[in-house]
Amino acid sequence: MSQQQWSFPMFCPNCDSIVSLDDKQGFCTCPDCKRKIPMPQMNRQLTWQHVERFSDNRKAVASETKSQESGVTVKRKCFRCGHDLMSYSTRQTRSADEGMTVFFTCLKCGEKEIEHS
Known part of the structure; x- marks a missing residue:
């Protein structure tokens, strides 16, 4: 079984327009040339990763305190x-x-x- 890579926005192979997602019928329909493109089954689970990075400023605060004292x-x-x-x-x-x-x-x-x- 072949594995398909499916990502949006998807472009129409006929006219290169962005096609809209219409999962009720199992097809994507191009708004310009009206071509129906078969759509694979999609997993409706949304996954994202949120990363926050904070600098460790404890060393900076300690060195600033020492510099103020001296x-x-x-x-x-x-x-x-x-x-x-x-x-x-x-x-x-x-x-x-x-x-x-x-x-x-x-x-x-x-x-x-x-x-x-």
Whole structure:
């Protein structure tokens, strides 16, 4: 017994138009030349595969924390533990004509503070 490969869209062998699926009669009918093409039995089970890929950013977060702790330091009192040394980094979080946002990290307890300048 020969095995047929059947996939849609299927094209008419006469005029190369896309034929429509008409499984009630067992044929596909071409809308242009009206040729009836025999259709094999079809399995009505729909199968698909869904793959989601996420990067493992735990290493990136750990390296960012270490870089903040060993980055530029400034004398600034932590509101949580009272330690007087913090590291900081700046980022442009708003439009270019506004000031930078400064992120402070306490070197003792890890508390984070934000200052919009």
